[in-house]
Amino acid sequence: MSKGITSKNEDYSQWYNELVTKADLAEHSAVRGCMVIKPYGYSIWEKMQAALDKMFKDTGHSNAYFPLFIPKSFFSKEASHVEGFATECAVVTHYRLKNDGNGNIIVDEEAKLEEELIVRPTSETIIWNTYKGWIQSYRDLPILVNQWANVVRWEMRTRLFLRTAEFLWQEGHTAHATSEEAIEEAERMLDVYADFAENFLAVPVVKGVKTPNERFAGAVETYCIEALMQDGKALQAGTSHFLGQNFAKAFDVKFTNKEGKQDFVWATSWGVSTRLMGALIMAHSDDQGLVLPPKLAPIQVVIVPIYKGDEEFAKISGVADQLSQALKQKGISVKYDDRETQRPGFKFAEYELKGVPVRVAIGGRDLENGTVELARRDTRTKETVNRDGLAERIEDLLEEIQTNIYQKALKFREESTTEVNSYEEFKQVLDSKAGFVAAHWDGTPETEQKIKEETKATIRCIPLNNKQEEGVCIYSGKPSTQRVLFARAY
């Protein structure tokens, strides 16, 4: 491993790519657009899963699993849905290989599937086909199901975690008796995502709704959380959709309501993906490597011994083991790095690269003084502290770090959000400081499209509970009642 990584100011993209590979999060695989998530990266994802899964369960949802393959005919049942996904679907056409006689393995043309199968890009169709059999009466509702799965979207251009051809995610799919209840569900799950982003990822997000242009294919309304990365580009971190009766109508899912009348079922779907890993990396990390929020760090505390000779090493290990035990009792994950093959400085650099929030170094002087050197990753500061009450102190420090990196990200977002009142100003801000640009918009898809073509900026969302104010559209000059958030986005 070479020393250091590219500075993020020098080349943000390269900084990101190097960070992902050098911090051992993921690497490219032999398959185009697909990544291998390495153990360290996967353990962060597992922590995200655990936290989210609990939040889903706490809001009444259960996990289930639906097939990877979807009959092609299911797709054509919802017009806008098929339009949205058609261009990026992997299709299974055959079910057997054979030897061609020359030692080559080829597709057996005789083993052609009668109906081709789509590798799911999302599961609405297979799930609504299934729900049809589950729902007869209002008494069967609501259905509150989530699945953890992989999906495939044949992307032209991929980036580790941010956009890969195959990615991991969760997708919630719920069915309700009324429109109100479904909207409430979509909003509830948006709140769950925002809560997760802010309290676990330590990434502040804006909750909002998408414009029709940016809406999910098949949705009536798409809610989203938008985060801002350190390069001033926005990242959609999660979406929650109110699907209306679109899928119920496409798959003929009706129920008998309390009045004894037939009605179509109301639906939602919502998801977050391994893209959150990208958000996590780009929101906090620096030129020394990852900065992980303690709540998602696989290793929260690392202990590094600094010793001369076996005897001192043994004594330090004794102190380290004691501290490890005390920390573990508090539910803090700790690693004592007693490798004799690496020197302390090397270890310091390595754990900084991997984003371990707290480092404890114990040396000969500490043995004499009853102290340790306590270093925090977020500020890269260190101090010598007494061993008494150290576990408690570290417990507090972890919380402080969690709060600090959130506050830092929040401050950055606030400084990177600019209100503009003219198109000139709009373009100037986009090019000079980027970030979110709050501007009046006339509400038409045409204007949004023009602005996108001319500036690469899209409307990230119309914030929920947005302040209403009189104004004129920066592009068309037509009247507008509120500002929307524009940004260049991932």
Added chain:
RNA sequence: CGGGGUGUAGCGUAGCCCGGUAUCGCGCCACAUUUGGGAUGUGGAGGUCGUAGGUUCGAAUCCUGCCACCCCGACCA
């Protein structure tokens, strides 16, 4: 998918124009000395030059196809 670029040991590279089986650094292995911010010395191992063909007495080098990655566009979580 269109334009541009790259692919040589685990990583980063020289060599390619002008064909003669490969350079350097880091890392790796052994031993010794070291250990409070990426150690030093000595010795050693490791390469079908992305891949498949072609030209040639001979290909990392020339030609063609394919694969992958990076940057820019269109598309998208």
